[in-house]
Amino acid sequence: MSVLALVHVDSDGSMARPAREAMAAAAGLASQLGSPLAVGLIGADVSAAAAVAGGCGAVRLLGVSGAVFGEPRYVTDAAAAEAICRAADATLVVIAGTSRWSRVAAGVAQRLGGRADTHVTRLSAEGGAVSVARWYYRQRIEAVTSRSERPWILLVEPGTQEPWDGPSVAIPIDMVPVTLPAIRTTVTGVRAPSTGEQTIRPDAAVLLVAGAGWTKKQPDGQTHVPEAEVLILGFLKGARASLGGSKSLDDLSGEGQAVLPFMTHLNQVGQTGSSPRHRKGLATCCHGEEPHVVGWRFISERRAINLNPNCGWAQGKTDVLYVADAFEVMKRVNGLLT
Ligand SMILES: Cc1cc2nc3c(=O)[nH]c(=O)nc-3n(C[C@H](O)[C@H](O)[C@H](O)COP(=O)(O)OP(=O)(O)OC[C@H]3O[C@@H](n4cnc5c(N)ncnc54)[C@H](O)[C@@H]3O)c2cc1C
Numbered sequence: 001m002s003v004l005a006l007v008h009v010d011s012d013g014s015m016a017r018p019a020r021e022a023m024a025a026a027a028g029l030a031s032q033l034g035s036p037l038a039v040g041l042i043g044a045d046v047s048a049a050a051a052v053a054g055g056c057g058a059v060r061l062l063g064v065s066g067a068v069f070g071e072p073r074y075v076t077d078a079a080a081a082e083a084i085c086r087a088a089d090a091t092l093v094v095i096a097g098t099s100r101w102s103r104v105a106a107g108v109a110q111r112l113g114g115r116a117d118t119h120v121t122r123l124s125a126e127g128g129a130v131s132v133a134r135w136y137y138r139q140r141i142e143a144v145t146s147r148s149e150r151p152w153i154l155l156v157e158p159g160t161q162e163p164w165d166g167p168s169v170a171i172p173i174d175m176v177p178v179t180l181p182a183i184r185t186t187v188t189g190v191r192a193p194s195t196g197e198q199t200i201r202p203d204a205a206v207l208l209v210a211g212a213g214w215t216k217k218q219p220d221g222q223t224h225v226p227e228a229e230v231l232i233l234g235f236l237k238g239a240r241a242s243l244g245g246s247k248s249l250d251d252l253s254g255e256g257q258a259v260l261p262f263m264t265h266l267n268q269v270g271q272t273g274s275s276p277r278h279r280k281g282l283a284t285c286c287h288g289e290e291p292h293v294v295g296w297r298f299i300s301e302r303r304a305i306n307l308n309p310n311c312g313w314a315q316g317k318t319d320v321l322y323v324a325d326a327f328e329v330m331k332r333v334n335g336l337l338t
Contacts (some may be wrong), residue, residue, distance in 0.1 A: 001130075003030040003037065003091035006081055008100060009043025011070055014099060015052065017203070020163035022156045025123055026094035027056045027164065032125035035092075038062060040084035042077070042259040044070030045295040046173070054171040056137035056164050061173040062087055064249035068180070071187040076180060078104040082111050083178045090151055092130060094123070094245025097155035100182070105153050121160045138271045139297035149259035159202060159298075199236060199262055206234065206241040207278040207299060209269055212248035213306070213326065224327065229260055232284075238337030242278060244269040244295075246286045270295035282328040288312030305329050 001248040005026030007019035015023070023039060030037035038060040039053040046063045053061055064080040070150035081104060085093055101187060109116040121142075131146040133153055163208045214228040236243055245267040252259045270274060271291040281299035286292065288304060289312045296302060296317075304313035313321045322329060 001033055001035045001091045002036050002089060003033065003092045003094065004038045004040055004085065005053075005056075005058075006040040006084060006090045006093055006095045006101075007042070008072075008077075008098075009046050009049040011044065012043055013043070013048035015049050015252055016096075017163050018098050018156075018158035018338050020096050020165065021158060021161040023053065023056050023094040024164040025154075025161045026092075027058075029092065029094065029123050029125055029130070031057065033128065033130070036060070038088040038090065040064075040088060040233045041173070042069050042080045042084070049172045051168040051170050052164075054169040055166045058171065060088065061171055063175050064178055065175065068183070069178075069309025072100045072103075073183070073185045073187060074104055074107070074136055075183055075185060077101075078111070078228070079180050080105050081108045083176045085112055085151060087174070087176045093151050093153045095153065095155055097157045101155060107156055109151070109153045113149075114153060115147055115149045116153040116155065117145060117147070118155045120154045120156050123154065124158070135275075135297070137223055138294050139275045140294065147268075159206050160222055161237075192245050193244075201240070201242040201264060202276065204242040205279050206239050207244050207269075207281040208235055208241045209244040209246065209281060209283040209286055210237070210249055210260065210263070211246040211284065212252065213287075215249065215252060217286075218327070219325075225260065227327065229262075231327065231334060232260065233262070235337070236335040238334055242276065243267055244274075244276060244281075246270070246292050247272065268295075283313065283318070283327075284330065286313075288315075288317050293317045 003025045034060045037057055039058040040062045041049050042064045044067050046065045062084045068076050069080050105116040119134045120132045121186050124131050131144050133144050135142050245263050250265050250268045271294050273295050275295045275297050277298040280301040283304040301322045302318040304318045305322045309323045
């Protein structure tokens with residue numbers, strides 16, 4: 001059995017956290033199996049990453065480089081991955097479950113006559129039998145799967161592993177030639193929100209969830225949306241927190257009501273939203289209904305602020321429920337943060 005960690009190198013030559021997580025997962029699997037580990041690097045220039053990758057116990061480094069491989073594009077990503085998998089003769093291929101890799105993994109597995117599994121959260125090789133764990137039904141059921149087909153491509157869910165962070169060791173890199181078919185896709189640029197607008201921070205220690213209550217009439221009979229905006233943004237800035245939202249709050253924008261302009265559907269947490277992995281979470285003005293709370297599966301320390309002592313959070317879904325006015329509480333909290 002041979003294990004291959006396959007990673008994309010960023011445009012600045014570094015390896016992003018999901019790539020280093022996949023590398024650490026592959027190294028752990030190889031050591032459990034007592035199998036050799038190879039690392040495959042793909043990017044415009046892989047030389048800086050090669051020195052780092054050599055430190056994770058890899059006995060072999062393989063690379064595909066050139067400007068054309070720096071950009072995410074199905075045809076080039078799939079061809080590079082296929083070439084490295086063949087050169088490494090890998091039976092287990094561990095890659096990060098990023099959108100870029102998720103797009104090509106199944107196609108590469110098909111070309112190699114293997115299989116791919118996504119959203120892997122744990123890898124194990126007990127007694128030499130490899131199995132992986134993943135969640136189903138919006139994180140309600142965890143299943144452990146094994147397969148006999150090889151190569152087996154495993155997309156590791158970002159945020160589930162400790163990233164590789166060891167000493168750099170220089171080992172020689174074998175550059176793998178790739179025969180590319182005609183390229184019909186041109187990358188014309190990247191559009192990303194400016195950092196000031198960025199409210200989703202997967203690496204943050206704290207998640208603040210805003211619910212629809214922030215936009216509802218308050219005890220004085222008025223709505224206070226501008227004040228809510230200042231309080232929420234103040235907490236995000238002061239605590240370097242990530243922002244989640246309930247479906248009701250996210251949907252308000254579609255209904256033409258007063259809304260928080262920095263909230264989009266990407267912030268939605270829950271059954272039809274995301275299941276972020278922050279250590280702590282604070283729900284504010286959010287009722288705590290099951291389709292929302294199921295998105296909190298991976299938040300280990302939970303607190304909620306709600307005026308209603310009978311809200312959903314009170315039904316055992318949070319560690320601490322503050323029965324209080326979130327406007328008042330967050331004003332005090334933000335004061336402590338400055
Ligand atoms: C198939 C399906 C999928 C769904 N998927 C999702 C999903 O992915 N994510 C999701 O969030 N929902 C989802 N929902 C909807 C979910 O059931 C709830 O309707 C939604 O989460 C409610 O949002 P909310 O708690 O923000 O709003 P509300 O239910 O309107 O609650 C607002 C809360 O704010 C409180 N409040 C008001 N003012 C204050 C104040 N000053 N201080 C403190 N508290 C205050 C109120 O007491 C109230 O509890 C789904 C539903 C279905 C049927």
